[in-house]
Amino acid sequence: MSPPGGPTTALVIGGTGPTGPHVVDGLLARGMDVTVLNRGGRPVRFAGAVEQVVADPHVAESLASALRHRSFDVVVATYGRLRLMPPILRECTDRLVTVGGTAYAELPAGAAVEDSPRDLVHTIVRRMVETEQTLSEAHAAGDFVHTHLRFPLLWGPGQIAPKEWSIVRRVLDGRAFIPVVDGGRTLESKCFVTTAAAAVLLAVDRPGASAGRTYNVADAETPDDATRVRDLCAALGRPEVRLVNLPQTVHGPGGFWGVGRDLDAAVEGRPASTRHRLISSDRIRDELGLRDVVPYAMAVDAVARHCTSWPLERGGEAESTLADAFDYAAEDRFAEELERFHARAAAIGFTPRGFRHQYDHPPTP
Numbered sequence: 001m002s003p004p005g006g007p008t009t010a011l012v013i014g015g016t017g018p019t020g021p022h023v024v025d026g027l028l029a030r031g032m033d034v035t036v037l038n039r040g041g042r043p044v045r046f047a048g049a050v051e052q053v054v055a056d057p058h059v060a061e062s063l064a065s066a067l068r069h070r071s072f073d074v075v076v077a078t079y080g081r082l083r084l085m086p087p088i089l090r091e092c093t094d095r096l097v098t099v100g101g102t103a104y105a106e107l108p109a110g111a112a113v114e115d116s117p118r119d120l121v122h123t124i125v126r127r128m129v130e131t132e133q134t135l136s137e138a139h140a141a142g143d144f145v146h147t148h149l150r151f152p153l154l155w156g157p158g159q160i161a162p163k164e165w166s167i168v169r170r171v172l173d174g175r176a177f178i179p180v181v182d183g184g185r186t187l188e189s190k191c192f193v194t195t196a197a198a199a200v201l202l203a204v205d206r207p208g209a210s211a212g213r214t215y216n217v218a219d220a221e222t223p224d225d226a227t228r229v230r231d232l233c234a235a236l237g238r239p240e241v242r243l244v245n246l247p248q249t250v251h252g253p254g255g256f257w258g259v260g261r262d263l264d265a266a267v268e269g270r271p272a273s274t275r276h277r278l279i280s281s282d283r284i285r286d287e288l289g290l291r292d293v294v295p296y297a298m299a300v301d302a303v304a305r306h307c308t309s310w311p312l313e314r315g316g317e318a319e320s321t322l323a324d325a326f327d328y329a330a331e332d333r334f335a336e337e338l339e340r341f342h343a344r345a346a347a348i349g350f351t352p353r354g355f356r357h358q359y360d361h362p363p364t365p
Contacts, residue, residue, distance in 0.1 A: 007073030007095070007204070011035045013057050014079030015050075016042040018158035019099075022197030023076060024050060027204070037066060038079065060084045067092050074204055083131040090143035097203045098135060101128055102150045102189075102216065102279055103263075111189070111278035114150070114214050122263050132214065139212050147203040147210040149217050152279055153260060156193035156299060157306040161318040166256050167229055168307040169314075169326065171236045177244045178233070179254035179331060182274040184226025184243060188261060189218040189279045194293040202288040215284035221296045222278065225257060231297070235304035244335045248274045253331040256324035 010027045014020050015036040025047040027034050033051075040054040055066035057080025067088060074095040077085060082098055089096055103125040104112035119125050132148060139146035155164060170178055191199075199217040203210045223231070226243055233241040246254045251271050258265055258272020265272040284290045294302065312319045314326075 007032060009033045009035075009072045009074075010204075011037060011067075011070075011072040011075045011093070013037050013063075013075065013077040013085075016044045017079065017160075018154050018156060018193040019197040019200065020044065020078060021046060021158070022194055023078065023200050026197060026201040027076075030205075032073075035070075035072070037063075057081065057085075060088065064088045074207075076200060076204065078200070083127070083134045086134060086138035086143055090138065094144050095207055096135075096144045096146045097149070097200060097210075098146070099149045099151055099200065100132065102152050103128060104277075104279065106273070106275055111280040112216070113280045114216055114283060119263065125263075136212075136214075145207055145211045147207075147212070148214045149199055149203065149284075150214065150279075151196055151217050152189045152191055152277075154193055154196055155190050155303065156294075157302060158193055161312070161321045162303070162307065163256075163259075163322065164228075164232060164303050165307055165312050165319065166322055166324045166326075167232050168236065168304070169312070169319075171233055171238050171241060172308070172311070173326075173328070175241070175328065175331075177242045177331075177335060178229050179246055179252070179334070180226055180229065180243050181246050181251045181254040181257050182248045183245050184229060185224050186257070186261075186274045187222050187224050187276040187278055189222055189277060189281075191218050192292070192294055192299045195219060195290070198293050199284060199288075199290050202284070202290055206288055209287055213283075213287070215288070216279045216281045217284060217290070218279050218281040219296070220281070220285075220292050223296065228300075231300045232304060235301050236308070244331075244338065246334060246338070248272075252334045253325065253327060256322055259323045 010032045012024055015024050016038055021044050024034055024036060028048040035051040035053055037053040037055055039056050053066050056062040070092050072093045075089055075093045076097045078099040103119050105117040105119045118129050135146055135148060167178055196217055229243060233239055246252055248271050261277055262272035
């Protein structure tokens with residue numbers, strides 16, 4: 001369907017999430033006529049005129065009715081029930097780019113690559129894998145040329161419930177410390193919103209190179225939790241805010257760090273794991289040339305500005321999804337108990353054995 005000069009019409013299913021406006025604006029900048037299909041619940045401004053189609057991409061009948069007799073050079077599906085879409089989209093496009101999640105199983109070491117095992121214990125992850133298989137089979141059958149992108153947790157302006165709000169609100173509320181777990185040393189791959197959108201646009205720009213491929217998308221730089229807290233506090237003008245380190249087994253008010261990281265924790269009634277959650281984005285960087293659009297330091301500043309300019313409603317719906325009680329009285333008690341433990345531990349008589357280097361270093365021959 002694409003004309004010799006390249007695609008001129010695009011359908012974006014979604015378009016109002018954290019990456020949607022960046023994707024739409026990127027397509028407009030490429031000279032395309034863009035149609036956006038979603039449920040119409042979140043009006044968003046784009047850089048130019050787009051056609052708005054209101055339909056529910058979770059329901060096959062609604063999507064099919066909205067797209068009947070329509071055709072597009074490329075469809076970008078960032079939202080909705082993807083596994084229902086192949087029979088519908090093959091009637092209106094030859095080119096499909098989709099976005100899903102990662103959900104890899106815990107690895108003993110290293111970063112997950114595209115072929116690493118998935119966390120199939122959970123129904124939602126099994127459905128995710130089944131969806132990818134359905135899309136891959138449609139590509140193999142020639143229904144359309146397909147590329148799939150796996151996103152980790154995104155961060156940056158546009159997030160409905162940014163995890164960074166747990167730090168920002170405490171700073172705005174004048175708290176002297178931020179709770180972290182196991183020293184805040186956990187590494188979790190994330191992706192800044194503009195870099196995630198750039199990955200989608202690269203797949204659109206390079207249909208030949210990306211045909212039939214699945215790509216992890218993540219920032220090149222992955223600071224640990226403690227570093228992210230310190231950098232965000234500094235960006236908010238409160239570099240003196242200290243960290244209170246809670247052990248993983250009694251994480252208490254630091255439990256919000258585990259949300260989304262350890263899907264088994266809530267089911268099994270235990271504290272969330274603090275093991276690293278790393279994914280490799282080498283494939284898309286090598287094959288399509290993805291680069292971080294915004295350096296980490298600038299991204300932190302952007303998040304600080306956004307969260308202070310558009311703060312979440314205290315106790316509102318968005319904040320409630322963070323699983324953070326913001327129970328400052330309890331946090332203070334945890335911090336006091338921790339200080340008492342440190343004092344009691346310091347009073348225990350203990351003489352460490354002196355260190356002797358394993359190899360001799362004689363001062364003279």
